[in-house]
Amino acid sequence: MASVLEVRDLHVLYRGREGEQRxxxxxxxxxxxxxxILGVLGESGSGKSTLATALVRLLxxxxxxxRGVVLFEEKDLLQAAPEELRGIRxxxxxxxxxxxxxALHPTMRAGEQVYRVLxxxxxxxxxxxxxxxxxxxxxxxxEEAERIARSYPHELSGGQRxxxxxxxxxxxxxxxxxxxxxxxxxxxxxxxEMLGVFRTLREKLRVAMIFxxxxxxxxxxxxxxxxxxxxxxxxxxxxAAEVLxxxxxxxxxxxxxxxxxxxxxxxxxxxxxxxxxxxEASVSSxxxxxxxxxxxxxxxxxxxxxxxxxxxxxxxxxxxxxxKYEK
Amino acid sequence: MMRYFLRRLAHAFLLIFGxxxxxxxxxxxxxxxxxxxMRLNPxxxxxxVAALRAQYQLDRPLPExxxxxxxxxxxxxxxxxxxxxxxxxxxxxxxxxNTLLLTVTATVLAWGIALPLGVWSxxxxxxxxxxxxxxxxxxxxVIPDLAxxxxxxxxxxxxxxxxxxxMASVDFENFSFLHKLQDLGLxxxxxxxxxxxxxxxxxxxxxxxxxxxxxxxxxxxxxxxxGISGRTLLYRYALPAAAxxxxxLLGFSIGALLSGSLLIEVVMSWPGLGPFLLEAILxxxxxxxxxxxxFSTIFLVAGNFLADVLLYWAxxxxxxxxxxx
Amino acid sequence: MQLLIKAENLVKRYARRNRGGAQEELxxxxxxxxxxxxxxTLAVVGESGSGKSTLALCLACLxxATSGSIWFGGKDICKIAEKERREIRPQIQLIxxxxxxxxxxxxxxxxxxxxxxxxxxxxxxxEMKERAYSLLERVGLSAEIAERLPGELSGGQRxxxxxxxxxxxxxxxLVLDEALSALDCSVQAQIANVLLELQSAxxxxxxxxxxxxxxxxxxxDEIVVMGGGRIVEQGRVEEVLREPxxxxxxxxxxxxxxxARAPMAPIGR
Numbered sequence: 004m005a006s007v008l009e010v011r012d013l014h015v016l017y018r019g020r021e022g023e024q025r026x027x028x029x030x031x032x033x034x035x036x037x038x039x040i041l042g043v044l045g046e047s048g049s050g051k052s053t054l055a056t057a058l059v060r061l062l063x064x065x066x067x068x069x070r071g072v073v074l075f076e077e078k079d080l081l082q083a084a085p086e087e088l089r090g091i092r093x094x095x096x097x098x099x100x101x102x103x104x105x106a107l108h109p110t111m112r113a114g115e116q117v118y119r120v121l122x123x124x125x126x127x128x129x130x131x132x133x134x135x136x137x138x139x140x141x142x143x144x145x146e147e148a149e150r151i152a153r154s155y156p157h158e159l160s161g162g163q164r165x166x167x168x169x170x171x172x173x174x175x176x177x178x179x180x181x182x183x184x185x186x187x188x189x190x191x192x193x194x195x196e197m198l199g200v201f202r203t204l205r206e207k208l209r210v211a212m213i214f215x216x217x218x219x220x221x222x223x224x225x226x227x228x229x230x231x232x233x234x235x236x237x238x239x240x241x242x243a244a245e246v247l248x249x250x251x252x253x254x255x256x257x258x259x260x261x262x263x264x265x266x267x268x269x270x271x272x273x274x275x276x277x278x279x280x281x282x283e284a285s286v287s288s289x290x291x292x293x294x295x296x297x298x299x300x301x302x303x304x305x306x307x308x309x310x311x312x313x314x315x316x317x318x319x320x321x322x323x324x325x326x327k328y329e330k
Numbered sequence: 331m332m333r334y335f336l337r338r339l340a341h342a343f344l345l346i347f348g349x350x351x352x353x354x355x356x357x358x359x360x361x362x363x364x365x366x367x368m369r370l371n372p373x374x375x376x377x378x379v380a381a382l383r384a385q386y387q388l389d390r391p392l393p394e395x396x397x398x399x400x401x402x403x404x405x406x407x408x409x410x411x412x413x414x415x416x417x418x419x420x421x422x423x424x425x426x427x428n429t430l431l432l433t434v435t436a437t438v439l440a441w442g443i444a445l446p447l448g449v450w451s452x453x454x455x456x457x458x459x460x461x462x463x464x465x466x467x468x469x470x471x472v473i474p475d476l477a478x479x480x481x482x483x484x485x486x487x488x489x490x491x492x493x494x495x496x497m498a499s500v501d502f503e504n505f506s507f508l509h510k511l512q513d514l515g516l517x518x519x520x521x522x523x524x525x526x527x528x529x530x531x532x533x534x535x536x537x538x539x540x541x542x543x544x545x546x547x548x549x550x551x552x553x554x555x556x557g558i559s560g561r562t563l564l565y566r567y568a569l570p571a572a573a574x575x576x577x578x579l580l581g582f583s584i585g586a587l588l589s590g591s592l593l594i595e596v597v598m599s600w601p602g603l604g605p606f607l608l609e610a611i612l613x614x615x616x617x618x619x620x621x622x623x624x625f626s627t628i629f630l631v632a633g634n635f636l637a638d639v640l641l642y643w644a645x646x647x648x649x650x651x652x653x654x655x
Numbered sequence: 656m657q658l659l660i661k662a663e664n665l666v667k668r669y670a671r672r673n674r675g676g677a678q679e680e681l682x683x684x685x686x687x688x689x690x691x692x693x694x695x696t697l698a699v700v701g702e703s704g705s706g707k708s709t710l711a712l713c714l715a716c717l718x719x720a721t722s723g724s725i726w727f728g729g730k731d732i733c734k735i736a737e738k739e740r741r742e743i744r745p746q747i748q749l750i751x752x753x754x755x756x757x758x759x760x761x762x763x764x765x766x767x768x769x770x771x772x773x774x775x776x777x778x779x780x781x782e783m784k785e786r787a788y789s790l791l792e793r794v795g796l797s798a799e800i801a802e803r804l805p806g807e808l809s810g811g812q813r814x815x816x817x818x819x820x821x822x823x824x825x826x827x828x829l830v831l832d833e834a835l836s837a838l839d840c841s842v843q844a845q846i847a848n849v850l851l852e853l854q855s856a857x858x859x860x861x862x863x864x865x866x867x868x869x870x871x872x873x874x875x876d877e878i879v880v881m882g883g884g885r886i887v888e889q890g891r892v893e894e895v896l897r898e899p900x901x902x903x904x905x906x907x908x909x910x911x912x913x914x915a916r917a918p919m920a921p922i923g924r
Contacts, residue, residue: 046839047810061554093556100555105548110570110645119566120556155646161703171556190702190866191910217839220869220912247914261844262914263873273873273893276851279844283809 007178007211008035013071015057027053029235035211042226043215048284050235051215055181059092094124097172099182103164107156113167114152117174124175143170162193173204180212198225220262223247231255234295241321251323253302338638342631353623354396357616364412364614409617418621429602433587436525440533448537455542467531479524479597492520495599524594536579540572573644581637585630659860660691665723667709683709685884696861698871701881707864711832715749716740748821752833754813758805764816765801771823790819794849811842830862868911872896880904
């Protein structure tokens, strides 16, 4: 399948208040295939949110992309001119942020917020744009589309706000959607609804999606491939079914064991200590030698402290970044 | 929604009414009255003083005096000035007009400078231009208004570019219309400059803070993520979200239109409401003082009311909140 | 087993004016009754708006119920005077969802921990510091955390600090209102272990309010399912979740994301 987005060796640095530098992304590479849902699994400190903002160059003032190539529609986004970039953001690549209550403008009606996205990318007249807005709302809100379009964000529920964000994201028919924890603040039933909406949109609009989350269970039955991020590096990448059922990287394995399974295994393991990963995800400051997960790894070896592992193929579609798989 | 405004309006009237009673009470209960000086003067017979006092109803009970004052208020006179021997209202209005000439211009100028400056500063938060502005406003804030005004006067004296006080030159009446305008303008420069300089730092800081907070907000980043940028981002997204604290500040600015310039008017001999009130207080010209206080209160209350109205119009969250009370 | 808390017909009503301008009443709690036994953990689950958070606030005496009773320590804490309520509050401690908002950002950890002790005013400074350090240990934080500000701590560390602070007053009950929801997966596991440890070592009674049924099943003994301000179903955790009887419970169980899930059909409309 053709790749719609190619990321090669992306490095992002943040400068702290005293001038110290912190690596948020340390060489991330992957391809996004047309129409696929790529789940990016990462916890705090893994660089997942940095990934989303770095791809469209919306890093905060103290962040810098120091190396890498992001190929989209035959252009390197990291070299693109600001005006070009502006057109791509929201138009060809959309971003859905966390916290729908914060990502919407507090004093602008929902309909207008979607309208403005269209207006920023189209050159058609007001009437045409208004009609388009209406259609998008009708697609995302099968009921009460008009009432919701006229409402302000604070009058909407969490799920409704999230749908408005989705409406903004798909308004201009992008080919890639970057969603950063879009369901984090929703309750489970609404969460499931949202995942369903995303999948429907993928079918209808043939749009590729990068779905960033810290909860591996969300990706089950939803993502096509899973990419696991730790310490700003890709530690595992492969088909979702494989990665979720048979994780190879020690971090991925340990992470999955953290999910309580009280509902599944006949109550075994209920009230038992969860095999939580010891320690905390450290903020890696330069320079860092060796594997980022080594300090907390249950299966660590001597070599893990000296060298950084590279991505190795377990099979043709599944890669891991761990010395255990080095032949 | 109408209920919200009617409630606010009712509050406003109650407030003005309450202030009028308090003002009346405090000024009449304060020791001394206008005729004390006359009493001390051996050339005036005590009967004359007593007769004058009776004429001005100074020996009537308080509630009666208040009632007749309200009556005079309704007739547009606001009581009687002993010193000027005339109803208070026209005196106050004339002086208020002079004050407003200064303060309205100064307020418009101050906001006109503070808004772009604050926005510019907020966009460059933490960097050198912003630090310069912060330092500059801090310096201005520290300088007392009095020092500012006196400093400007010294400037006027030393350079002779501007008149050193008052509202009109000595032979103002003989000027041509254009010359009159120019003369008036020259006289207003220093007081307006003093007012602007004293109001500016607070405004700039507030604008800067409000805009900086919005610029860091997630919804602005999200808007950028949608490809919205430049002017639309600033005028349609950032500023409206930053409006709330600024609207309240605007209400305050309007409220202070009559009362905020007293010091500067006195120092620069500008014939505004300030010096007039000061004079009246010193002379115990009762009804002028009460009238002046009432005037200022009306402006203050009106300013707040205006801010409430604007806030209601600008922020839909307030509309829902007030509806749910 | 000793009955610690007994709620009877709790009702909490809020008056509001809706968009049409008419006065309307919001029943956050509409006749809620349940029991909590000492040393056990009760999970309260439900969707947003089901009344769970209101229940937490009423239990912690931070909100007054409109009617009904909560029996604790032989008294109905809904009806006692403020003075008595002040004595009850330290015994029921609330831990919030967002540790960033519930910890004073200007105080170091040690100050945050000793504040409740100072307010109680009964022990010396030395003892207070000692207690603070032992609290840190109990929640699995290293002693060097004592000098750090909340802003310098990770989400998991902050939540541990919040739990340590709650423990400072030696409460009988811990009420956790979505206390794990804002944390990463692996950190949730760590904090869950802390809670399990508290249950076994201190015999702590917990009321665990969440919409994460998986975690509720793991930590709790009894469960109460809420919907629309009412209790829809309650009972032992394994029974209710394995064989849910009510529609709401079934929907909640079905919505739990599971690692071993088969590919979804597009539930789109």
